[in-house]
Structures are given as C-alpha cells and as structure tokens.
Amino acid sequence: MSIRTASVGASLVIAIFLVIIVANLGGKIDEIIEQEIRLTVNMQLQDPRFKSQLGYSCETMCKGMGVMEEGVLKQCVAQCMQSWVDERTRILMRTYGLDQPFVLRALYYLRDALTLSLGRAQRIYSDTGSREVWAIISERLPQTILLFTTANVVIFFMELFIGLALSRKYGSIFDKLAVTLAPLSSMPGWFYGLFMILTFAFWLKLFPSRGMVSAPPPEDPWLYALDVLWHMVLPIISWIIAYVPIGVYYYRTFFLLFSTEEYVEYAKARGVPSRVIERRYILRPTLPPIITSFALMLIGSWMGAIITETVFQWPGLGMKFYEAINFSDAPVVIGIIAIYAYLLAATVIALDLVYGILDPRVRVGGE
C-alpha cells in the first residue's frame, strides 16, 4: 500500500510541477508574484505614519542635495519615494528567491502549491471580501459538494436498483424502453439544464431558475433547508435525465452477464431464494467495479459541474471558477487545479484500498 501511495504521490508532484512549468513558460506566475509584492509594498505606504516618515527623510535628503525650490523639491521627494518602492520590491523579490534561475523558482512555486499556500487572487474576491485563494475556494466547496453529492447518490441508487430490476425482467417492455432511452445520455447535464429552466422555471414557473436560496432567505433553519432543496430540484433532475439512462443500461447488462455465471446457476438450482442470490451472489462480487465507478463519478462531478453551476447560477466552486476565467485570474485557476489534483490522487489511492477490502482476491501492498 505504501508503495502505491508513494507512486501516486510522486505522480501528483510531477503533475503539479508540470502545471507550474507550463504556466510559467508564459512568465505568468512571475508576473503574479511581482504584482503581489508590489501590492504589499504599496500597502505599507498606505500607513500614514510610515508615509510621513518616509516623506520626511526623503525631503531631508533632497534638501541635503541642495534642492530648495518648491516644485522641484516636490518632484524630488516623489522620485525618492518611488525609488524606495522599487528598491523595496527588489529586496523582497530577492528574499522570495525570484532573482534565481527558472528551475529553482519553479521548485519554490511547487512547494507553495503542494502545501496549498495558494497566495492571493488577482482580481476576484471571496464573498467575505478576502483575497486569499484558499478562502475563495473553501467557502464555495461545501455548496458544490452538497448539490453534486446529493445528485450523484440519487443517480447511483436509481441506476443500481433500476438496473437490477431490469436484469430480472430481461426482454420485457421496460427493459426495451431502457435500451431505447440509453442514447439520451449522450448529452451532458448542463444541456438538459437549459431545457429544464426553459420549461419548469420560465414556462410552468414551478421551480426557481437560479441560485441556492430565495432572496431574502428564510430565517427558520428548517424552512431554509427546504428552500435550498427546492432550488436543488432542477439541477438534480437534469442530471438524472443525463446520467441515469446510460447507467441503467450499463448495470442491467452487467448484472445480466453475472447472472449467467455458473455459480449463480448452481445456487438457483439449489433453490436459493432469488433475493439472496441477488444480494450475495450477484451484488457482492460486483461491488468493486460498482464502487469504483461511483467514486470516479463523484469526484468527476465536482469538476465537471462548472457549467451546470454556471447555468443554474449555483454559488459553488464551479461558478467561482467561471468568474475566475472571465477575470483571467490565474492564481485562482491554478489553486483549483492543485486542489482537484489532490482530490484525484486521493481517489486513486482510496480506490485501491476499497478494492482490497471488498475483493479479497486483490492483494494490496505486495505486487
């Protein structure tokens, strides 16, 4: 197991390093860092006490050089202060190691990305007014997870149970219907979202077209939860239309194939009740691939949800990502990539673990 974790960990490091190299080839990250340092220096100058102090010493210096005339003196002081800002930026850049060669700098950035010290956004703010990328991401992640985990759990159980039921009734009219409907899944969830908004929000006016809560939000926590649920209906329905048909088709075929295995036939011949057969002889051995596909779907949904969130104006990470794209806010985009990379790496490792628990045939650790 530790070997596997180390290997995935190494892949994670390389992946993030590649992202940094690619991003930095265009000189983008250097630009971002320099901007941030300038901002810090200018912030220091915002302090009136510090500013007057600096102004005083600059004035003394200028006077010392023999400048006495009012206009020229002013110019001299301004020049002196600007050169202080430049000098200070230069010093800070050196302390941050920005004067060092490209490879070394990339390593510094890699350290920052891996420790998730993601720095500050260039243009967008979090809802609480912070510019920390970490704050921007962490305040939006829960909403995304809420919506898409709910959607995926609903979809998963629908697929599984409809698939199982249909595999029992192979060739029936429902089975044929499921096969006919499967091509519906060639379209993504956000696409159906547009139709859902058109029909249920604008035409029938049954559900809200956008957002997570009504304005103003209800004060009672129960009503608040209900309100959020009410806003979740349309996105979830559009995901159900997009992803359930193919899932049902897949699971039905999958279970059908398994139900023709010899040990299942034998159990049937022995007279084991069909419920038990389903649970113990079909579901149990098929669990590993089922869990795998569920986990992958879940993680995938947190990323692929960007457009669904934008269409429904759901205030999650996806919508923030859309905002970051529109404002070309590189730190936020890179931060989101780093976080997703971590999530994906964790899934890859977790899947190996889950396999080991559910399927004793797979020996984890010693390959």
Next chain:
Amino acid sequence: MKVAGIPNRLKAQLKRLVHYKSFVAGMVILTFFVGLSIYAMVTWPYSEAVAKWNNPAVWLDYPKHAKPSWITLFTGVRELEGSLIIDTRLEAKNVVKLRQVLERFGKPFATIERISIGFTYDYDAFPARLVYVVPVNTTDRVFVNMTWRKPSGIEIIIEKNFFTSGELIRSLEPKPGEVPEFALRYVEIVEKVYGVRVNISNLNPTYLLFCDDEYLAKTGALRVLKGSYQVGVETFSSDINSTVDLRLVIQGTIYGLAGTDFLGRDLFMALAWGAPIAMAFGLTASLLSALLQIAIAAISAWFSGVVDVVVQRINEIFMVLPFLPTIVMLWMFYGFDLWTLLWVIILFNTWGSGIKTSRAMFLQIKEMPYIEAAKAYGSSNFRIVMLYMIPRVIPVIIPNIVTAIPSFVFLEAALAMLGIADPRTITWGKVLQEAYTHGALLQGYYHWILAPSIMLFLMGIGFAMIGFTLDRVFNPRLREI
C-alpha cells in the same frame, strides 16, 4: 485463410444492422447532417462564411431577434419577414422627389427639397423597429422636417431638427424611461381627434407609427393599422448644391428558417456551418484519441518491463491532472484556436483511465494461444502488436468511437459556454453561449437557444443510436441468454 473471411463477416454484420430501427434512425439523422454540411459548404465557402458571420456591418439591416418564419404556419398571424427597405437612391417606384432653388435678388441662396415615399403595410403584427437614415451631401446646416402619414389620415411630425453634414440616423426602439419627441406629439393629436389621452410609456415607439389610432383611443390597446403609408421629408439648406435622400428600413419579426440573433445574424447560417465543424471536430477527436489509446496500451502490455512502468507513470500523472481546469489554464495563458484546442483535447483524452482499461484487455489477449503461435514462428514485435493484437479489439472500440463523437461536440460547447472558444469560428456551442449570455432565456428569445440546442440534441442522439446498435451487433455479449 482467415483474412479472406473478415470482409464477408463484416458484410453479414452490416446487413444485420439494417434490421435495427435505431440504426436506421441514426443513419437518417447522420445523412441529414451530411446534407446540411454540403449545403453550407456550397452556399458559403468557409472563409466567406467566417468573414460574413463576424462582420456586424453586414447584418445591420436584418431584423434583430427575429423568430423563424415557419412559426406563422402555426400562429396564422401574418408577419413581416426580413426587412422592408426603401431607399430613394436606389429605386424610383413610389418615390416623389421635388427640388426647388430659392432666389433672392436674382441669385440662388438656398434649396428646398421634398421627398415622399409610399408603401403598403398589410401584416397582422407590428414590425420590430423602424430605422431611417437621411443622408445629405453638404457640410452646411440642414433643416429637416419629416412627416409620417398613416392610412387613417393622421399625420405625425417625426423629425423637426437641424443637423450638420453627414447622415441623420434614427433607430426607433424601446428605451426604458425615454419617450421620443414625436410620441408626445402623437398623444396630443390623438387627444385632439378622439378626446382621449392615451398612455404610451414603455411602448416601442415603432408601434405608435403603425398602430390603429381609433382602436388605441377606445381600448388603450395596440392594433396594426393596415394600408398605405406616406413618409415625407422636407429639407431646407443654404447650400444650393445640396441633395437629400431617404432610406427607410422597416425591420420585421420573422426571418428565414432559424431566425436571427441579437446582431440580426441569420442563425440558419450558423446552424448549417456548425454541422461540418461539429462532425469534423467530434470525429477527429474521437478517432484519434481512441487509436492512440489502444496503440499505447498495446505497446505497454506487450513490451511490459520499463516501457510498461513508464507508460503507467505518465498515465497516472494525467489521471491526477483535472481535465477541464487544466485546459482552461492552458487557454488563459496561451490562447488557442479551435483546431489547437482539438489537439489539446486529444492529448488529454488519450491518457487517463481509458488506457488502463485497454491495457487490461491487452494483457488478456497477450496470453492467448494465437499470440503464442505467432511468437513461436518468430514474427516481429511490430507485427504482433499491429497485426495481431490491435485488430482484436477493433470491434470493441468502433462502437465506442461512434458513441464518443457527440461527447466531444458537447465538450466544445461546454468550453464555449465558459467563454473558451475561438473568437472567429462558427460553432453551435458559441451560438448557445451567446444566446445564454445575452439573456435569451430571460427575455423569451427561445428560438435563439432552441435552434443550436436541437442541433446538438440531434447530433447526440444520432451518433449514440448508431454507436449503441454497433455495440450490440459487434459485441453480442447477451446473445446467448
């Protein structure tokens, strides 16, 4: 020989395909798109189409947000299709021009010009807006007096102004909180004639010029007044050589097969050109990523050892990289056109979990007796991988390739929705994105959102139907049950 048997088997399988309704339906849809593509390429060659689509000046006279014209078949309402354009510089029918040079002390010092245009409007629906242009070829100040005479006999002065040089351009469209001068004059006229003061706030000013005054005074509602209209322009200029013309553009409410967008662009052009682009994009991405994927997986499984380890590590790196955000980042820092985007998508799709699945498949094939036999008679590695291993999985991947085509088309659309698109090419996704960001849903321009959606939907369903049937015929896992 085995090789000779393959075409026959393929033929037999293709024959079986025709018995599936879903396959036939899918082929019909595919044929429709191929036909549409040919039509688009013949009607507007690519560079011409792109140049025309991206030049708003071409579309100035077209009605904005017009619905598709076939909609009148269902509503039964006669609407103006396209725009009614009357230009005194181009036509003389129904146009009267009078020019008079004023003299003082035997010397000419000013000109008066009168133009009158007549046209008939007998549609049931109001035009969307009226645009008029008065071009004058003098640099002096010109006084313009423009009148609008309805079939009812009511005459409204719509322009009474001085302007200097160039053109006088007015576009009558609703602007919140703004009532044009002539509308106030019109209210006074209606009050004088019918004794009712009508409320015209928040109305499209164009409607006032075409409405039935009596009906408006009695009910307060708007109705089109059919009949012949007269527009007169009278100009007075101190330049004796000045000439004046008038260009009237009455923009309708319906246009063509698919309607128009916010710039007046013919959506049918985008729908037609979207088809070949979507098919080329989807097919290339799907085919190339699938072929590269099986090639890499086969090599990795066959050679094992170092090659396998390297491939697996590279694959893991791609599995950890989030697909969409990484593409977005590349686009932000480097920017690319549609075809570069295609290569990036192929790169990201080749690697990932797909290689893992194919590799597992090849590991099984590698142990099969016929491969053993090939090894025994000393065939080369290249021969084994290319001729014995890869053909073995072709039946499995062909349906997948077909089914995956629309997913790439939708991926392009999704990226377009995020604003990541080649600014010049015409794709369905871009039309959809423009419709979405210009509030087509909120303002009820449903045709604008539905037209590209239906195209995308048809393409998705069509390819999926073909792919699913191919899968059932090529991989009959369930045949024996």
